[in-house]
Amino acid sequence: MYEELKYWYLRDHKLFWTLSMSQIKQLCIIVGFKKAKKGDVIYFSSSDVPRIFLLKKGNIKIVSIDDEGNETIKEILQKGDLFGELSLEQDSEVNEYAKALTDEVSICSFLLSDFEDLLVRNPSLALSYTKFVGLKMKRFKNNYSNLVTKDAKSRLSSFLKDWAQREGKFEGNKVVIENYLTQSDIAQIICTSRQTATLLLNELEEKNLIYYNRREIIIDDISKL
CATH class of the missing domain: 2.60.120.10 (Jelly Rolls)
Structure with a gap:
């Protein structure tokens, strides 16, 4: 077996x-x-x-x-x-x-x-x-x-789009990503501080572009990210 x-x-x-x-x-x-x-x-x-x-x-x-x-x-x-x-x-x-x-x-x-x-x-x-x-x-x-060539905000956006394309579940332009990364992980990936990554994620949430928690990340319309 x-x-x-x-x-x-x-x-x-x-x-x-x-x-x-x-x-x-x-x-x-x-x-x-x-x-x-x-x-x-x-x-x-x-x-x-x-x-x-x-x-x-x-x-x-x-x-x-x-x-x-x-x-x-x-x-x-x-x-x-x-x-x-x-x-x-x-x-x-x-x-x-x-x-x-x-x-x-x-x-x-x-x-x-x-x-x-x-x-x-x-x-x-x-x-x-x-x-x-x-x-x-x-x-x-x-x-x-x-x-x-990109600032931290643009790097975060590019990373989320790439992650969505590779692992996200799409319903039209809406994407749900299973979140297995901490904010510290995301900060390291986009080469910025954890504080900056947290501020940028909060900013995207305040603009209703994403919904973020420890289990999943929801992007309502990936074309707007």
Whole structure:
């Protein structure tokens, strides 16, 4: 039953769609599987055993730490996202970790050495992986551009729109987002203070553009945000 679960987790991930049933079953031998709860740390970049991770269920945050020990949320990941040593080499200068944001998180992982061998043996998989990482880098570039060119209010608006598009439930222009982020998380994502993030969220509420609480965020008309 456990092996069957791993098989379907891999079969459902579009990174592996080019592989045959027998190839997927071979992957089940080398893939690791674990579950985590909200607040659990899943991955440290300083680990002695580098891995590639696939997020199968739930949400996590990737947090980077600078030389002074300051933490910044680098990325919020959803089902299907990849994280870990994506460059296929361990970078000692990168200091980051992954933490579960939701109550039920499921992850598959490969040792970096096993994953490299897998790509060498399957050129079509290597191409799919390159596309996945390329899209991820494009998203990082867009996020960096927003940080450089937009003020905090515009960054918050852009973040809420992006979050809505990725995870929101739409009814016309109205969107409901399950809220698993604290105001401190949102502040880190848009690179501002918690106080500023709180003021900006309150301002959007006062203008009836959003309704915010710990469980959900409702955007009445996303075109007005």
